[in-house]
Amino acid sequence: xxxxxxxxxxxxxxxxxxxxxxxxxxxxxxxxxxxxxxxxxxxxxxxxxxxxxxxxxxxxxxxxxxxxxxxxxxxxxxxxxxxxxxxxxxxxxxxxxxxxxxxxxxxxxxxxxxxxxxxxxxxxxxxxxxxxxxxxxxxxxxxxxxxxxxxxxxxxxxxxxxxxxxxx
Numbered sequence: 001x002x003x004x005x006x007x008x009x010x011x012x013x014x015x016x017x018x019x020x021x022x023x024x025x026x027x028x029x030x031x032x033x034x035x036x037x038x039x040x041x042x043x044x045x046x047x048x049x050x051x052x053x054x055x056x057x058x059x060x061x062x063x064x065x066x067x068x069x070x071x072x073x074x075x076x077x078x079x080x081x082x083x084x085x086x087x088x089x090x091x092x093x094x095x096x097x098x099x100x101x102x103x104x105x106x107x108x109x110x111x112x113x114x115x116x117x118x119x120x121x122x123x124x125x126x127x128x129x130x131x132x133x134x135x136x137x138x139x140x141x142x143x144x145x146x147x148x149x150x151x152x153x154x155x156x157x158x159x160x161x162x163x164x165x166x167x168x
Contacts, residue, residue: 093132100131
């Protein structure tokens with residue numbers, strides 16, 4: 001009985017040492033503090049509607065640029081076996097998640113912008129869920145789920161950009 005328990009413990013230790021899906025995959029990073037949106041000169045202490053719209057649109061461009069940088073490093077959009085792929089993907093996903101959550105958390109400064117922001121938020125929500133699923137697929141080395149992420153990521157980023165670029 002002791003021999004069986006010792007064998008089981010040794011097997012568990014060997015399994016851990018050989019690698020699990022989390023081996024060499026960084027934990028999700030803590031997001032930095034959100035950028036402050038400039039306030040209005042006409043009404044000090046309130047967020048400027050123009051600056052708010054500008055921040056949302058700039059954030060949408062940043063999301064697209066992050067995707068392009070990942071594509072430059074991994075142009076085939078396949079699940080790469082290169083050692084750097086998984087940490088690079090985690091960094092991309094973390095940046096995307098942090099930025100999307102930051103944009104999602106910005107309250108509309110006026111009623112007029114609330115409906116526009118709701119459309120942006122809907123697109124951001126879909127991107128957040130999709131990116132988290134892609135990060136998990138890469139963490140667990142699930143190529144099928146990674147391919148599902150790959151097939152849908154550009155459309156979700158484009159949806160954020162389209163919602164942000166729509167007339168408020």
